[in-house]
Amino acid sequence: MPINPALAKEFENVVGKEQVFTEEADLQSYSYDAAVLAPVRPAIVAAPTTQEQLCKTVRLAYENGLPITVRGSGTNLSGSTIPQGNGIVILTNRVNKILEINEEDLYAVVEPGVITAQFAAAVAAKGLFYPPDPGSQSVSTLGGNIAHNAGGLRGLKYGVTKDYVMGMEVVDYRGELIKTGSRTVKYVTGYNMAALMAASEGTLGVFSNIVVKLVPPPKASKALLAEFDDVNKASETVAGIIASHVVPCTLEFLDNNCIRYVEADTKAGLPVDAAALLLIEVDGGHTQLVEEDADKVMGVCRKCGSTNIRVAQNAEEKFKIWEARRNALPALARAKPTTVLEDATVPRSQVPAMVAAVNAIAKKYNLEVGTFGHAGDGNLHPTILCDRRDKEEFARVEAAVDEIFDVALSLKGTLSGEHGIGKAKAKWMEKETNRATIEFNKNLRLALDPKMLFNAGNKFV
Amino acid sequence: MSEHTPTQLPITPELQSLAARLLKLDDLLISCMRCGFCLATCPVYGATMKEADATRGKIALLEYLSHHMTNDAEAVYDKLGRCLLCGSCQTTCPSGVRIMDIFLHARGIVRDYLGLSSTEKFIFRGLLARPGLFNALLGISAKFQGLFVKEADAALGTSKAPMFSSFIGERHFPRLASEPFHSKTPSLDEAAGSSGLRVAFFPGCVTDKIFPSVADATLKILRKHGVGVFLPDNLACCGIPALSGGDISACQTMIRHNLNLLRPGKFDYLITPCATCASTIKEYWPKVSEGFAPADQELIRSLHDKTTDITAFLTDVLKVSLPVREGGGKRVTYHDSCHLRKSLGVFSQPRAILKSLPGFEYVEMAEADRCCGSGGSFTLKHYDLSKNIGQRKRDNIAAVKPDTVAAACPACMMQLMDMLSQNGDAMKVRHVAEMYAETL
Ligand SMILES: Cc1cc2nc3c(=O)[nH]c(=O)nc-3n(C[C@H](O)[C@H](O)[C@H](O)COP(=O)(O)OP(=O)(O)OC[C@H]3O[C@@H](n4cnc5c(N)ncnc54)[C@H](O)[C@@H]3O)c2cc1C
Ligand code: SF4
Ligand code: SF4
Numbered sequence: 001m002p003i004n005p006a007l008a009k010e011f012e013n014v015v016g017k018e019q020v021f022t023e024e025a026d027l028q029s030y031s032y033d034a035a036v037l038a039p040v041r042p043a044i045v046a047a048p049t050t051q052e053q054l055c056k057t058v059r060l061a062y063e064n065g066l067p068i069t070v071r072g073s074g075t076n077l078s079g080s081t082i083p084q085g086n087g088i089v090i091l092t093n094r095v096n097k098i099l100e101i102n103e104e105d106l107y108a109v110v111e112p113g114v115i116t117a118q119f120a121a122a123v124a125a126k127g128l129f130y131p132p133d134p135g136s137q138s139v140s141t142l143g144g145n146i147a148h149n150a151g152g153l154r155g156l157k158y159g160v161t162k163d164y165v166m167g168m169e170v171v172d173y174r175g176e177l178i179k180t181g182s183r184t185v186k187y188v189t190g191y192n193m194a195a196l197m198a199a200s201e202g203t204l205g206v207f208s209n210i211v212v213k214l215v216p217p218p219k220a221s222k223a224l225l226a227e228f229d230d231v232n233k234a235s236e237t238v239a240g241i242i243a244s245h246v247v248p249c250t251l252e253f254l255d256n257n258c259i260r261y262v263e264a265d266t267k268a269g270l271p272v273d274a275a276a277l278l279l280i281e282v283d284g285g286h287t288q289l290v291e292e293d294a295d296k297v298m299g300v301c302r303k304c305g306s307t308n309i310r311v312a313q314n315a316e317e318k319f320k321i322w323e324a325r326r327n328a329l330p331a332l333a334r335a336k337p338t339t340v341l342e343d344a345t346v347p348r349s350q351v352p353a354m355v356a357a358v359n360a361i362a363k364k365y366n367l368e369v370g371t372f373g374h375a376g377d378g379n380l381h382p383t384i385l386c387d388r389r390d391k392e393e394f395a396r397v398e399a400a401v402d403e404i405f406d407v408a409l410s411l412k413g414t415l416s417g418e419h420g421i422g423k424a425k426a427k428w429m430e431k432e433t434n435r436a437t438i439e440f441n442k443n444l445r446l447a448l449d450p451k452m453l454f455n456a457g458n459k460f461v
Numbered sequence: 462m463s464e465h466t467p468t469q470l471p472i473t474p475e476l477q478s479l480a481a482r483l484l485k486l487d488d489l490l491i492s493c494m495r496c497g498f499c500l501a502t503c504p505v506y507g508a509t510m511k512e513a514d515a516t517r518g519k520i521a522l523l524e525y526l527s528h529h530m531t532n533d534a535e536a537v538y539d540k541l542g543r544c545l546l547c548g549s550c551q552t553t554c555p556s557g558v559r560i561m562d563i564f565l566h567a568r569g570i571v572r573d574y575l576g577l578s579s580t581e582k583f584i585f586r587g588l589l590a591r592p593g594l595f596n597a598l599l600g601i602s603a604k605f606q607g608l609f610v611k612e613a614d615a616a617l618g619t620s621k622a623p624m625f626s627s628f629i630g631e632r633h634f635p636r637l638a639s640e641p642f643h644s645k646t647p648s649l650d651e652a653a654g655s656s657g658l659r660v661a662f663f664p665g666c667v668t669d670k671i672f673p674s675v676a677d678a679t680l681k682i683l684r685k686h687g688v689g690v691f692l693p694d695n696l697a698c699c700g701i702p703a704l705s706g707g708d709i710s711a712c713q714t715m716i717r718h719n720l721n722l723l724r725p726g727k728f729d730y731l732i733t734p735c736a737t738c739a740s741t742i743k744e745y746w747p748k749v750s751e752g753f754a755p756a757d758q759e760l761i762r763s764l765h766d767k768t769t770d771i772t773a774f775l776t777d778v779l780k781v782s783l784p785v786r787e788g789g790g791k792r793v794t795y796h797d798s799c800h801l802r803k804s805l806g807v808f809s810q811p812r813a814i815l816k817s818l819p820g821f822e823y824v825e826m827a828e829a830d831r832c833c834g835s836g837g838s839f840t841l842k843h844y845d846l847s848k849n850i851g852q853r854k855r856d857n858i859a860a861v862k863p864d865t866v867a868a869a870c871p872a873c874m875m876q877l878m879d880m881l882s883q884n885g886d887a888m889k890v891r892h893v894a895e896m897y898a899e900t901l
Contacts (some may be wrong), residue, residue, distance in 0.1 A: 021511075025536035028525055029513035034495045039521075039530075047510070072510070075497040093510050115501075138501040138553075330555040337491040339556070342774060 001086040003044040008276040011046045011088075012364055014056045019094075021045040029210055030071065030089045030453045035079035036388055037425055042083035047091040050175075051111070051169075051208050054095055058206055059175025062089045067456050070202040072113060072141030076148055077341055078422025080201045080458050086454075090206070092143050095408030099209065101126050106214045107183055112207045113142030116150075131158035134418070135329065143207050146377035149199035151418040153325075156376035157249040157283075159221065160418070162198035164213045170197060171206040173449050179457055181210055201420055202455040204448050221249070221283035222294040224305040227274040230253065231352045233305040234276040238348060238375050241280070246293045251376030252279040252325050255355055258332065258370035259385075263326055265331035270324055271308065276355075278306075278375060279325050281318075329383070330371040336368065336385035340397055344408035345379040357407040358382040364403075365396040379417035405431075426461045469521035476532050479574040486563055487572075490527070493520045493558045499550035505543055506830040508849040513540045516550035516560055521565050531538070538571045538707075543843060545836030546705050547799035560831065562748060565650040565704055572707025581706055592697045592718075641695060642673035646680070648694035650726070655687030656779065661767075662692045663742070665699060665735035667871035675871060679734045679771050679899035685901045686779050693722035699741040700749075702838050709749055716746055720757050731768040734894050736870035740804035743768040753845075770801060771870050772811040773893045783817035790820040791864040795893070796854065797830040797878060798870035811869045811893045818896055824861045831857070835876035851880040858888070865889045 003022055011020045021027065022044055031039035043066070048054040061068050067087030074081045083089050097217035103126055110119060116137040133152035136141055140150065146168075151160040167181020178187070197207060228234040229443045230316035238251060254262070254277040263270040270277070278301070282293040294311065301309050312318035333339045346354045355371055362369035362384070373380035382404060386397050405428055406416055415425050415432055431436050441460040446452065497871055499516035500506050506515035513522065519540055525531040537675070542565060551560045642664055653659040656867070660683065664676040683690055697719055698713035723731070733739050745760045753761070775781050793815055802808045816823045834840065834850030858866055858881070868874050877890045 023536060024531055024533045025522055025540055026511070026513050028509075028522060028531050029518035029540075032495055032521060034497060036494075039525075072501060073497055091510075117501075136496070137498050192609050330557070333494055333556040334492075334495075337488075387491065389487075416776070 001043050008044055009134070010060055011044065011057065013407040014060060015046050015048045015053045017074045019047040019049065021047075030074075031090075032080060033071075033081040034077050035422065036338060036399065037082055039088035039421060040082050040085050042087040043086050044091045045089040045091065047094050049094045051095065054090070054092070054208055055171050055175040055177060055205060056284070056457065057090055057175075058171050058173070062173045062175065062451065062453060064454065065451060066121070068107065068202075068453050069455055070143070070206050072144030072147075073115070073136075073139045074139050075136045076144065076420055077343070078148075078201075078420040078424045079414070080148075080420055080422030080455060084456060087101075087456075088359060092141060092206070095208070096120055096141075101128070101214070102183075102415040105127065105183060106216075107211055108214055109141055109183075109209055111212050111220060112141060114142050114381065116140045116142055116145055123214055124217070126134060127217070128214040130164065130212065130214055132161045132164060137181060142210060142212070146198055146207055147201050151377070151379065152372070153250045153252060153374065155374055155379075156251055157247045160213075162195060163196060165194045165210065166213050167194050167211040168197065169208040169210075171208050172203070173451070173454070177208060179203070181211060184360040197391075199420065201422060203459050204454060216285075218249070218283035219285050220287040221281055221318075222290050223279070223281040223321050224301075224309060224311045224314065225321045225324070226280065226296065226301040227271050227276070227308040228276045228305065228372040229274065229307050230305070231276045231355050234278050234375070235349065235352045236276060237301055237304040237306065238351070238376065240304055240351070242299055242348075242376075244284060244296050244300055246296050248282045248293075248297065248376065249278050250279065250281040251374070253277070253351070253371075253373055253380070254279075254324060255359075255371040257359070257368075258328055258372045259324070261335055261370050262327045262331040265334055266323070266327050267390060268323055268327070274307070276322060279321065317429050328370075332370045332383045332385060336387060338386045338388040338394075340384045340386065340401065341419070342384070342401060342404060343379070343416045343419040344382065344404050345377065345414060346408055346413030347376040348376070350378065350413065351375055351378055351413040353411055354378075354380055354413070358404060361400050361403045361407070365400040367393075367396060369402055374417075377417060378413065403460045421459045423458055426457070426459060429460060462680075471531055472532060475574065476529075476534065479534060479570065480527050480529055482570045482573075482817040483523060483567065486523065486566060487527060489559050489563050490524045492556050493517065493523070493524075493554075494556050494779065496555060498553050498555055498562075502549040502553045504545060504547060504549065504830075504850045504853075505846065506836060507831075507853070508834075508846055514543050516544075519544065520558070520560070521548070522564065522751060523563065526571075532576055535572055538568075538687055541568055541571065542839075543846065545722075545799070545832055547832040547836060549799060549832055552803045558857065561744075565709075566641070567746070568705065568707035569709040575696050581708065592695050621636070623806070637670055638673045640673065642669045642676040643671070643694075646676070646692065649680075649690045649692040651689040653689040653729075654684070658687075658729045658776075658778075659689035659691060659727070661723055661731040662690050662724055663696060663731055663733040663735075663738055663768075664692075665733055665738040666873065667875065668733075671875065672871045672892065675734045675892040675895055677894065678895040681898045681901060682771065682775065682894060683732070686775075688779070690822045691726035691728050693726060696722055699735075699738040701737055701741045701745065703746060704741070705838060712749055712882065713753075713788055716749070716761075716773070717753070717757065720760050724760060727766065730774060731764055732757055732771055732774050733768070734771045734799040734869070734871065734892060735769055735788055736801035736805070736807075737872050739768055739770045741798035744804050746892065769805055770805065770869060772801075772814055773805070773807045775897070776810040776813055783813045786819055786821070789822045790864060791822070792824050793821045793864040793865045793867055793896070794824050794826045794861050795829060795857060796858070796866060796868045796873060798868055798873045799830075799832050801869055802830050807869075811867070814897050816866055818900060820843045821865075821896075824863060825861075826861045828853070828857050833873050833876045835872050840876060847876070848880070848883070851876055852884075855880040855884055855886070859884070859886060863888055864895070865891055867891055867893050869893045873901070 031041045067084035069083040071081045092113040101108045134150040368385040377450040512518040700715040759807040808898040840847040
């Protein structure tokens with residue numbers, strides 16, 4: 001729906017003429033994100049460059065009843081930045097300064113549009129460490145990471161984005177700045193709203209300046225790759241490692257289909273007959289400690305029946321070991337035009353059941369699938385390969401995804417470990433919870449967003 | 462997938478046929494999964510932070526145009542033009558989308574629909590495809606430029622032309638050479654030397670007309686290493702300006718012209734000091750050779766195998782020994798030309814050469830492989846954007862405080878000179894081949 005020109009002018013007054021887009025081609029380019037969903041063209045796009053402009057843009061949009069979609073880099077996989085046709089997209093990617101990296105008190109203050117990997121590099125340059133490393137870190141924004149509580153390969157030991165949010169300023173529906181959290185390790189003064197904002201998916205307000213926690217980096221690490229002829233044995237290994245009181249920083253899993261796709265694409269010499277691969281990395285403050293942990297892990301792998309174990313002796317070999325995991329998504333993505341990357345998460349012990357179910361469902365619907373994921377977190381990425389132009393096939397994909405969710409819930413798991421609900425999974429929320437939960441969350445939402453303009457149609461609907 | 466937002470513009474028969482032609486690219490377009498990873502490396506997006514300037518935006522718009530979800534062909538063409546064809550996105554793309562193929566063909570298809578402007582027709586068809594006329598015109602300009610350009614930065618050897626700023630902008634450009642390479646050395650036909658190798662030499666337009674010393678240095682290197690040179694008279698442009706301007710047929714004319722000149726000379730390699738020419742001949746000639754005679758297609762295929770840049774030829778073919786020199790000296794840093802690193806995978810070779818030079822200390826700059834913003838005709842059409850992208854490169858250069866910035870592409874050299882000169886930096890910009898030739 002075209003925007004009223006007078007209102008467009010008002011947005012121009014707030015952020016500058018160059019920072020408001022109303023042309024067809026520009027609007028079309030904010031109609032999608034990384035979810036496989038139909039695009040929707042917004043009515044207007046505004047790109048503030050400062051906190052003040054961000055507040056004023058929100059206020060103006062809210063006063064005029066425009067549905068608001070906040071967009072970082074638009075890499076989410078749940079459609080949560082696909083806007084409303086009569087709405088505004090507010091970009092945060094130009095509000096992107098690192099305001100402070102405090103080496104004494106181990107925190108940093110950033111604007112929401114800072115790119116994750118660039119931030120991690122700036123922190124590393126100061127000898128510190130920001131662990132959350134989603135696969136999209138080269139392009140995702142920290143605001144987007146918080147709004148989806150993004151996880152990464154290091155989740156098992158270091159936690160996910162929410163574990164690093166100490167506080168923030170949130171732009172509320174009036175365009176006012178709400179302060180929550182602090183720069184201190186301890187904080188009990190107000191409601192823990194920073195935690196509420198994690199995974200809020202743009203439905204409660206807009207994060208402005210954010211305080212994140214930093215930690216000292218590990219001084220040593222060791223990576224190894226273990227092959228298994230049975231998914232159950234891989235799963236027992238995961239449980240065994242945790243039971244032996246070693247917490248690897250990464251514990252990744254590739255199933256047989258996934259191994260085959262990677263091998264077909266890269267010819268790296270992966271064992272195509274293996275039922276599963278575990279890629280394990282331990283790290284810590286001391287080389288000897290890390291060696292001991294690595295030995296323990298190897299012991300568990302052997303005891304649980306790993307058919308082959310490769311240990312990286314140097315950085316080059318470590319790089320090589322990780323190659324299989326790095327290439328998992330590219331190999332799957334290249335195999336077919338459309339990649340439906342799912343995110344169902346189950347208790348760790350249910351990983352073999354989940355993998356078996358995914359493969360059975362794929363067979364039932366005659367679909368190609370490969371599964372990889374964060375075995376330590378029970379967070380799997382069953383990835384369905386298809387061609388979205390083939391309507392009949394895509395209907396089967398949708399049916400298969402529904403069934404995958406059913407199984408995940410029946411295994412006491414959850415719809416999404418890190419990719420979020422957005423539009424894609426909103427209809428499933430009641431099934432995971434109950435009607436009362438939906439109502440409660442909607443009431444909470446209404447209190448913070450009386451006109452329900454913040455990312456309407458997402459999360460709780 | 463449910464229904465899309467309907468389009469606002471009426472669908473004419475012409476638009477229908479445009480969409481139908483673009484649909485031929487559908488199998489390529491569909492493989493984009495909208496992950497956005499290309500946003501991380503696209504230099505144009507890096508400068509403007511606008512989605513439509515990023516690869517993902519352009520691909521989405523093309524898909525929408527081909528499916529009548531948008532009908533504003535002109536706007537889409539405009540977005541397509543805001544691209545350096547640097548290939549950074551393609552090296553980043555996890556989904557293996559053949560982005561450069563998409564862009565080149567799409568430019569041609571949309572351009573056909575919109576029609577070429579008369580200036581473009583004159584340049585692509587009248588000038589670049591007719592090397593004799595092109596050379597004569599530039600020869601005249603070279604003689605008179607002294608009258609209106611004045612020196613801007615003595616160390617860089619750039620000039621500015623305030624009188625002409627309305628049409629060249631505030632660009633600091635190196636002067637056209639008073640004597641282009643081809644006037645001094647129109648053609649060569651030497652026997653294979655002591656190396657047993659004979660190569661065809663393709664200097665390229667920018668080398669010929671702006672940096673003849675780079676061509677001289679390349680010849681010196683080849684001769685010193687016992688390589689015979691074949692240089693046919695009257696070579697035309699490699700065709701990339703026409704190709705990127707969407708004029709595929711003019712590009713094909715240039716290719717045919719060059720093929721006819723190259724055909725008779727038996728040679729083992731085709732060598733150029735220009736990264737852009739090398740990648741065009743190697744990667745793009747095969748892609749636009751549809752409809753060529755079988756003999757021409759065969760020659761293009763063999764050129765694909767034989768074409769390489771001078772730095773890779775030195776290290777990989779001649780296997781010149783390049784021991785790393787210690788002991789300091791003047792600081793030299795290296796800028797990776799996109800066409801060299803991303804298209805041809807050449808990046809360690811020029812560095813190895815630089816590290817072996819006596820009297821120099823090699824320093825690596827941050828983001829050495831990030832595009833300088835030149836992109837051939839891109840800089841002419843979008844100078845402000847090009848400058849904005851170039852400034853980031855300049856800042857990365859300045860941070861390592863070099864005496865010399867080396868590159869292996871004359872087009873990048875022009876852009877680097879402009880950026881450094883605009884910032885008043887007293888540094889030299891030199892081709893790796895020139896620096897190596899000096900040691901011989
Ligand atoms: C190939 C691929 C791999 C991925 N790998 C991972 C992974 O390993 N782990 C993982 O967790 N995710 C992953 N993702 C998903 C996605 O990248 C993350 O969710 C990321 O955090 C999104 O960041 P963004 O800046 O792109 O946010 P966007 O997609 O722009 O936005 C995401 C949500 O955040 C909201 N939002 C953005 N900024 C703000 C703000 N300032 N205030 C309030 N709300 C805001 C938006 O409204 C939207 O609801 C992957 C995606 C792709 C395509
Ligand atoms: S990186 Fe490739 S697949 Fe991803 S959005 Fe860009 S072009 Fe599409
Ligand atoms: S070729 Fe370069 S400028 Fe063009 S879209 Fe790709 S990365 Fe961007």
